[in-house]
Amino acid sequence: MRLEFDAVLFDLDGTLIDSTAAVRRAWERWAAEEGIDPGLLAGTKGKPAKDIVAALLPPERQEEGLAHYSHIATHDLEGVVVLPGAVEAIEAVGDHKAIVTSCTRDVTEARTTAADLPVTEVLVTADDVDRGKPEPVPYLVGAEKLGLDPRRCLAVEDTAPGLASGRAAGCTTLGIGHDLDADVVVPDLSHVRFEVVGDRVALTVPDAAVRS
Template sequence: MGLNGLEDRVFDAVLFDMDGTLVDSTAAVYRAWARWAVEHGVAEEQMRGHDGIPAASIVAKFLPEDQREAGILRINELELSDTGGLAVLPGAAEALAALVDAPNAIATSCTMPLAKARIAASGLAAPTVLVTADQVEHGKPAPDPYLLAAERLGVDPARCLVVEDAPLGLQAAKAAGCATLAVVTTTAREKLDADAIVGDLSEVRFEPGADGIRVRPAA
């Protein structure tokens, strides 16, 4: 299995999405948003298709401006109170371990408290750089999260590889000028637009070296 040319490139940093890329939080997310939708009179089918979008942006789609602050506080409360069933996705722990001494970061649409709660619940050893939706003016699909992650690592976004599972997250990465590797964990392969696509992180390995980081197909 090749990686459509990614294996021939050298990167200064790897930037990971979190939910759906490193951890499977699907059940917890669904439970929280399903309850929120019932409480706010939103039909369940209207909640679909928002993978990778910050909660504040989703709330803004359904509630008038004077109710949004309360709506955001409520979904944050629901998500923070439910981290049951989180699981580390295949290859995620190994990927982070391989990059422990190399520049890498997580850029997530979660808020900082929720990101820390999910990381703790999963048991992952997270990178030191963690960019969350409450740290940027515009969340995904805007490029801001990945631009800030690259800035904090002191690297050029054009020399970063982003690992994502969601179309809007990939859109954010491309807008930031990053190379993209998609994992087919939450979205059908044909809906993912990336430089290379794999089933999950167990299908690749990261190799830091003196000149940078390479990504290879797993043996």
């Protein structure tokens, strides 16, 4: 099946790069050094770091706690690699793209550099929004930065909060992984093909990947 969009809005972690082990290590170290039960981190995947910190620390410790996590996350980058099909996808869509991530800008830059991911000029990070995923704000801002209607954009995500964010913004959704609530679901970006046709991005996906 072939679908067309004005632009593609990509999540970062779990969508374009594999940072799973680094993220886990960073949060586990952060929790241990902050005196937080690591079990309280369950269910936080895909949520902005500032929201996680706000849920686990009292207000007077949150600014310092977030800076502490960012320091750990920007320095522990072992094993951060690009995912299958990611480079091909972002190169194929040209300038018709943005990265919309729950990471702060410093963590985003550190991880994309570690993974050797080509630079994407339009970024929306946790520093740019007051409400993160699953709220629609990140994807609304991403489309706004491109000067586009989000309803004519594709949001590419690997988590339930991220897909909920894209859907609430009005985007068509492409889920990366399995058992996800998205319009199209594939194991990774190597299973789809992007190309720019005129001023739009064409997405070709296996018919079996499209949810009715």
